[in-house]
Amino acid sequence: MAWIGTLPFFAYTLLFLFLPAATVLLGAFKDVHGGWTTSNVTVLVQQPYRLYYKTSIEVSLVTAVLGGIFGLAVAYAAIRDGSPRWIRSMLTTFSGVAANFGGIPLAFAFIATLGTIGIVTQFLKNQLGIDLYGNGTWSLFSTSGVEIVYLYFQLPLMILVIAPAIDGLKREWREAASNLGASSWQYWRHVGLPVLTPSLLGGVILLFGNAFAAYATAYSLGYQNLIPIAIGNYYSGNVLDNPHLAQAMALGMFVVLAVMMTLYIPLQRRAQRWAK
Amino acid sequence: MEDHEEQEVEFWRKLDEEGISRSQMLKRSVAAAAGLTILSGPGAALAARRLRTAAAPPLKGASVPMATMIANAKKEGGLNTIALPPDWANYGEIMSTFQKKYGIKISNSNPDGTSAEENQAVQSLKGDPRAPDAVDDGPAFAISGTVQGLFAKYFNTNFGTIPRAMKDTRGYWTGDYWGAISIGYNANLISTPPKTFADLLKSDYKGKVAMNGSPLTAGSAVAGVFAAALANGGSLNNVQPGIDFFAKLKSVGNWVPVDASPQTVASGQTPIVIDWDYLNLAYGPEFPSAKWKTVLPSDGVYGAYYAQAINATAPHPWSARLWEEFLYSDQGQLLFLKGYSHPARFTDMVRRNVIPKAMISALPAASIYAKVKFASNGQQTAAKALIADQWPAKMGA
Numbered sequence: 001m002a003w004i005g006t007l008p009f010f011a012y013t014l015l016f017l018f019l020p021a022a023t024v025l026l027g028a029f030k031d032v033h034g035g036w037t038t039s040n041v042t043v044l045v046q047q048p049y050r051l052y053y054k055t056s057i058e059v060s061l062v063t064a065v066l067g068g069i070f071g072l073a074v075a076y077a078a079i080r081d082g083s084p085r086w087i088r089s090m091l092t093t094f095s096g097v098a099a100n101f102g103g104i105p106l107a108f109a110f111i112a113t114l115g116t117i118g119i120v121t122q123f124l125k126n127q128l129g130i131d132l133y134g135n136g137t138w139s140l141f142s143t144s145g146v147e148i149v150y151l152y153f154q155l156p157l158m159i160l161v162i163a164p165a166i167d168g169l170k171r172e173w174r175e176a177a178s179n180l181g182a183s184s185w186q187y188w189r190h191v192g193l194p195v196l197t198p199s200l201l202g203g204v205i206l207l208f209g210n211a212f213a214a215y216a217t218a219y220s221l222g223y224q225n226l227i228p229i230a231i232g233n234y235y236s237g238n239v240l241d242n243p244h245l246a247q248a249m250a251l252g253m254f255v256v257l258a259v260m261m262t263l264y265i266p267l268q269r270r271a272q273r274w275a276k
Numbered sequence: 277m278e279d280h281e282e283q284e285v286e287f288w289r290k291l292d293e294e295g296i297s298r299s300q301m302l303k304r305s306v307a308a309a310a311g312l313t314i315l316s317g318p319g320a321a322l323a324a325r326r327l328r329t330a331a332a333p334p335l336k337g338a339s340v341p342m343a344t345m346i347a348n349a350k351k352e353g354g355l356n357t358i359a360l361p362p363d364w365a366n367y368g369e370i371m372s373t374f375q376k377k378y379g380i381k382i383s384n385s386n387p388d389g390t391s392a393e394e395n396q397a398v399q400s401l402k403g404d405p406r407a408p409d410a411v412d413d414g415p416a417f418a419i420s421g422t423v424q425g426l427f428a429k430y431f432n433t434n435f436g437t438i439p440r441a442m443k444d445t446r447g448y449w450t451g452d453y454w455g456a457i458s459i460g461y462n463a464n465l466i467s468t469p470p471k472t473f474a475d476l477l478k479s480d481y482k483g484k485v486a487m488n489g490s491p492l493t494a495g496s497a498v499a500g501v502f503a504a505a506l507a508n509g510g511s512l513n514n515v516q517p518g519i520d521f522f523a524k525l526k527s528v529g530n531w532v533p534v535d536a537s538p539q540t541v542a543s544g545q546t547p548i549v550i551d552w553d554y555l556n557l558a559y560g561p562e563f564p565s566a567k568w569k570t571v572l573p574s575d576g577v578y579g580a581y582y583a584q585a586i587n588a589t590a591p592h593p594w595s596a597r598l599w600e601e602f603l604y605s606d607q608g609q610l611l612f613l614k615g616y617s618h619p620a621r622f623t624d625m626v627r628r629n630v631i632p633k634a635m636i637s638a639l640p641a642a643s644i645y646a647k648v649k650f651a652s653n654g655q656q657t658a659a660k661a662l663i664a665d666q667w668p669a670k671m672g673a
Contacts, residue, residue, distance in 0.1 A: 048668040055672070116483045116532055117545055133483050133529070141533040143672075222533040224490045225672035237493035238390040238414055240664055 021254070027247035040248035049230070053252060055143060056212060056227040063150040064207035070151075071158025072166075072200060078159075079166045092163060095156035102153050107220030110149050114140045146223050150214065154207050161206060165199035197271040205264050209257060227253060333593045335447070337433035337601050345601065346378060348594040355382045355595040358397055358408035359389035363538060363562070365453055365554050365582075366615020373611060374602050380595055391417035391495075398426045398587050409596035410586050414495050418449035418583040419653055427585040430597055432604045437624035441650065442581050452603055453554075453617040454581035456572060456648050457496075457503035458640070460556030463567035465547040472575040473507035473521060476548065477528055485525060486532045486546035488555065490671075491663045494535075499580050500550045501663060502651060507576030512651045515659040523670040533671075542566055553640070557616035572644045579648040581620065606630055618645070 031037040043049065077083065078091045113120045116133055118140075124130040132138060139145055169192060177187040215228040223229070227249060233239070235246035333348070334340045349355075355374075362368030371382050385408070386393060394411040398421065401407035413421060421427055422444065429447035442451030459470055466484070470476050476485050491497035505511070505518030525531045534540055536549040542563045549556060556570040584603060590596045602608045609619035613635050625631050636642070651659065 048665055051668050051672070111534070111545070115534070115545065117543075139533075222490065222535050223672070224492055225668050230492075230668075233490075233493045236390055236392045236396070238392065238417075238495040239491060239493055239498055239660055241392050241417065241420060 024247045024250045024254075027244055028251040029248075030244050032242075032244065040245045041251065043245070044248060044252050049249065049252075052225060052227045052230045052249070053256065055225040057256065059143060059147055059150065059226065060208045060211040062147050063154045063211045064204045066147075067151055067154030067158045067207050068200060068204040071155045071203070072162050072196070074155070075159045075162045076166055079163060081171055091159060095159040098156035099153050099160055102214065103216035104220045106149060106152060107217050110140060110145075110152075111221070114145075114148075116140075141221050141223060143223075143225070146218050146221060146226075149217060149221065150211050153217075154211060157210060158203050158207060161203045162196070162199055165196055169195060194271070198268055201264065201268055201271060205260060208260060212253070212257065333430075333597050335429055336431045337435075337597065338431075342601070345594060345598050349378065349380060349592070349598040352592040352595050353380075355380050355592055355599055356406060356409045356590075357382055357384045357599070358411060359386055359391070359394050360384050360412060361387050363558065364615075365455075365617040366558075366611055369614070370603070370608065370611045373607070374599065377602070378598065380598070390493075395421045395424070395426060398589075399424070402589050405591045407589065407591050408587055409590040409592045410584055410599055412452065412582050412584055413449070415449075415451070415581065415583050416653060416656055418444070418585050421585060422448040426588055428588040428590070428593070428596075430586050430600060432597075432600045434604045434621060434624075438604070438620045439623065442583075442620050444583075449583040449585040450600070450604070451581040451620045452584045453609075453612040453619050454579050454650075455552035455554045455617045456577055456579040456645060457499050457550060458553035458556045458570050458572050460541070460549045460551060460559060460568055460570045462541070462544055462547045463569050464565075465544055469569060469571065470548060470573075471571055472573050473504050474575060476525060476530060476550075478530075479528070481530045481548060483529060483532055484547040485530045486534055486536045486540070486549050488537075488549065488551040489535045490533075490667070491660075492667055495580065496552050496555075498656070498660060498663065499552070499578055502659060503550075503573065503576035503578035505576070506578055506649065507573060512649060512655045513658070515662055519663060519666050519670060526671055531671075538562065541568060552617070554615055554617035557639070570640065572640045574644060574647075577644060577647040577649065579618075579650050581650070610635070 028040055029036055029038060031039070044053075074091070078087050110118075112118055114132070115121065121132050124132060140149070173191050173195075174187060177191055182190070213228060215226075215232065218226050219229055219232070224233070231246045231249045231253075234242045234249065333345075337345075357371070360367040360371065362371070371384060374380070375382055383406075385406070386397070389397075391411075391414045394408065394413055395417055397408050398411065411418075411421070418427075427448045431447045432450065435443065435447070435450065438450060442454070444450065459476070461469055463469070466481070468480060470478070470481065475481075487500050488494055488496045491501050501515055501518040501522065502512065503518070504521040505515040508517035508521050510517035522531065532546060534546055536546040536551060538559065540546040541549060541559050542565075544566065553570060553572065556568070559566065559568040560570065562568075584600060586593075586596045586600065603612075604621065606621075606625060609621050609625060610631065612619040613622070613631065616639060619625070639645070
């Protein structure tokens, strides 16, 4: 009878995951008059909707991969044998905070530092003669600006999820490899990375989903070209009133995540082969 | 019998609405052979209707004494409004004045909500005591809400003096105030003030020009595109030049994509803001240190109004109607004007000479306002579709 303990969980997922998902699925195929239609879904391959998906996927991929690589590097530097213990505890504490720091406060922090009149921007301009906004190519409010802001929470999240995997790299393996004459490169190529790859892939996927669904941070920066923001505009804006199209766009997000998962599962299986 | 009475009352209501004379109506009813009881006793039917009005709120404000309306509203014990920002068009003072005058407490939910959220609340809170009694919608949403049957008909006492273009003649919604697109600027940071849209492209204004949101989500930004279109050879039917203007503003580096707000105005982050006149004009006294000044761009004067509508299933139907009576009374309309927006009955009040001089002189010159253009619902729909299509690629990234 112990399974009864799982009932609240399943009730919760039913109410807050499956029912809303079903509403979105059905709503995506309805028109304003309540009839059935496929036009909400088929129109998504056209502009401007294609652009929204493209930028969302681009921002998520770039920040997931960069966050993944640098997160791994930082975590390894802090956790490897020989690093003082306090560095690790400080890093994980900071990461725990930063990974959950998002939305309006984060956007405000960046606007106050790297915005057009931010302190860093002003300092660079007045003291060092570097005008970030001078040639009009870079802006905090552009796609690359949003990516930089997202990395602020993506990188710490990677540190948190990869740290246990780095702990799993036993010192003996490295010593054994050295004793057998392996170079540092050979150790990483044949021992370190294969052990880390499943966690690394899992981390990158998590980061992708994290960025893909982020809303408030980009919204507060006034950035409009991401799919969740477009959904908000169509669902509850003052201008574009088309809730069913918004539901179709949400359905498109399910599809993108499903594709990511179908790519991830075989990769993960391959990466774990050594464990058998 | 009950049903029969109901029909009669409905019949008289329709008569009232259409404003046709009784004799005409009688002729019609004879022709249709459907008005036998009324023929036999119009007086009795009228009396029946009067009896009804005590129970259900009236269709016309003028048909019940104000005292009855107030007494019935007070019995309901509250008024629910939605999406009325206190710093928008003087809504803060309008709400507090209403509460003081009638002793009816207002609960204003979701003050920064959108028109879409207002209509959704009417729909999703049907039968709930927290449902909004009245909404303040953009005209497009007032029209779509009417089509969905969300609103009740009501002709406030001053309905007749509201310009025809700003109301639904069937009484489902009524324009309450309008504004024109203006350019506000921080005189500390801007030495040569912009006077037109063309001025905004000057190199002095690099990284300084913002709007109150994106036209993909904010009505004022759509209006900004309309005004820019008028200034650049476009028309209400063709906003393409407006979109191209903002694309150019971005390419020369003058555009700041930050949504202007009281905070960005106070901090100087948005030194020039294209926004409603009533918002820009209100920033002046609100943030004296920002030295906020407002001009109407003489090359593109575009206006838009908001509309009041009563929830068809309002939890406080009498209070909702009393609220409408208050908003459209001289007192309510002057409160809008005090917040620098043009109340719907502006022309009527100017004609009757009831507007204090100081209020008029606080606004930009009336000669510029005289050039204002309003887009029809069809023109707005077409403009929004074009903006939704082009804005993401031209202004994003």
